[in-house]
Amino acid sequence: MKRDSFGSRFGALVAMAGSAVGLGNLWRFPYLVGENGGAAFIIVYIAMSFLICLPIFISEFVIGRRSQKNAYAAFRDLSGGSAWRWVGLMTVIVPLIVLSYYSVIGGWSIDYMLKSFSFSFTGESSRSTFSTMFTDFVSSPWSSLAAHTAFLLATTLIVVVGIKDGIERFSKVMMPILFFIVLGIAVYSLTLPGAGSGVDYLFRPDFSKIDAKAFAAALGQAFFSLSLGFGTIMTYASYVSKKENIMTQSVATAVSDLMFAMIAGVAIMPAVFAFGLDPQSGPGLVFETLPYVFGQMPAGGFVAILFFVALLVAALTSSISMLEVAVAFLVEERNMSRKAACFVLFAVCWVIGALCALSFGPLSDVQIAGRSIFDFFDNLSSNILMTLGSLLTVLFVGWRLKKTDIYDEFTNGGSISANAKMFGVLWFLIRYVAPVAIIAVFVSGLIG
Numbered sequence: 001m002k003r004d005s006f007g008s009r010f011g012a013l014v015a016m017a018g019s020a021v022g023l024g025n026l027w028r029f030p031y032l033v034g035e036n037g038g039a040a041f042i043i044v045y046i047a048m049s050f051l052i053c054l055p056i057f058i059s060e061f062v063i064g065r066r067s068q069k070n071a072y073a074a075f076r077d078l079s080g081g082s083a084w085r086w087v088g089l090m091t092v093i094v095p096l097i098v099l100s101y102y103s104v105i106g107g108w109s110i111d112y113m114l115k116s117f118s119f120s121f122t123g124e125s126s127r128s129t130f131s132t133m134f135t136d137f138v139s140s141p142w143s144s145l146a147a148h149t150a151f152l153l154a155t156t157l158i159v160v161v162g163i164k165d166g167i168e169r170f171s172k173v174m175m176p177i178l179f180f181i182v183l184g185i186a187v188y189s190l191t192l193p194g195a196g197s198g199v200d201y202l203f204r205p206d207f208s209k210i211d212a213k214a215f216a217a218a219l220g221q222a223f224f225s226l227s228l229g230f231g232t233i234m235t236y237a238s239y240v241s242k243k244e245n246i247m248t249q250s251v252a253t254a255v256s257d258l259m260f261a262m263i264a265g266v267a268i269m270p271a272v273f274a275f276g277l278d279p280q281s282g283p284g285l286v287f288e289t290l291p292y293v294f295g296q297m298p299a300g301g302f303v304a305i306l307f308f309v310a311l312l313v314a315a316l317t318s319s320i321s322m323l324e325v326a327v328a329f330l331v332e333e334r335n336m337s338r339k340a341a342c343f344v345l346f347a348v349c350w351v352i353g354a355l356c357a358l359s360f361g362p363l364s365d366v367q368i369a370g371r372s373i374f375d376f377f378d379n380l381s382s383n384i385l386m387t388l389g390s391l392l393t394v395l396f397v398g399w400r401l402k403k404t405d406i407y408d409e410f411t412n413g414g415s416i417s418a419n420a421k422m423f424g425v426l427w428f429l430i431r432y433v434a435p436v437a438i439i440a441v442f443v444s445g446l447i448g
Helices: 009-020 023-035 039-067 071-078 085-117 127-139 141-161 163-190 195-203 212-226 232-237 246-274 284-296 300-333 338-358 373-400 403-410 417-447
Strands: none
Touching (some): 009 163, 009 232, 009 246, 023 039, 023 212, 023 300, 039 212, 039 232, 039 373, 039 403, 039 417, 071 085, 071 232, 071 300, 085 141, 085 284, 085 300, 085 338, 127 141, 127 284, 141 163, 141 300, 141 338, 212 246, 232 300, 246 403, 246 417, 300 338, 338 373, 403 417
């Protein structure tokens, strides 16, 4: 059976950008900026993204396109059937863990989008009203489970259609819409009285706030946002034509991700400052603080609709890439139909996600290693497994694969002269800088 693939260069680009652009940009990035001192954190984040994460991204791209296989088979075949194949298996399992709790947050975006359509965020409600609204929702077992189910089902229905007709078509339509919605909100946010303080907060660096934990947070966010360390880029790259320029696609994805994160910051922080609210609100920034902001600003009800539609679209463009990793594995290694694979994985992710959703309510007293079920899976994947996966990937490319094979793939058989000139620098970053930086930041984050 002929393997499905992306039908165009633009389709491949927006699908990869969609995998990168997600809740990590709209939900996670703004509150991490708030917690870690604004612009100083952004500078560290940019450095991490291009000096460490871009070489990792390219490494995953090379593995996926070189093999033209799912993540497990890519490691197995490129390593000659050695123990490296177990790293491939890990990269299949990790996105399922991430998707399980990610779909809980995606469910929150569905619920808040529906609330915005009924203009629930308008009026003179206090900040505490929206905090109570959020707490009541996430602690309600039936509401949170229904939202989690709806989001996971939407993800599954897109993936079941296939690469070209499902993932690519969805990304080509929704990614431009997502960009223009968030850009429009950012422009509007800048017109609010007092918005200048938010811009100043974002773009004036305070390096006294930067410590080992801030570096670890920046690297973790870059991993999370660029979908590194858990097979999504490898899987998508395996559907990319051998004619495409790996460097161009990788840089375009990283730049798109960074631009979207910055625009999201401009959309959110000036509005937060305009109404004198705390930018260090943690995850509640999007679901507790912003609804209050929407209620105070002119035409805030319509802005809320646009924002939560954007939040849902961003969540879906990332979640479909996570599900596709394991779907490709089951279809190619276990000879399952795409439909059967999708719904088997739906069931697996639903069970784990249900436990995460219920950890805000009936299971709130259940602790794993001193954390709630949701926080345990978030910490395990974002701060440990994704970091480990990225480290093993660059070690595999830099120390296990042949340098000539990497050069051949990166330069399209030597036909792209610009890539050939950059290869020496890239090889040095993959082989020496990225592994050392990942280990150093990971350890300092643990002991800092």
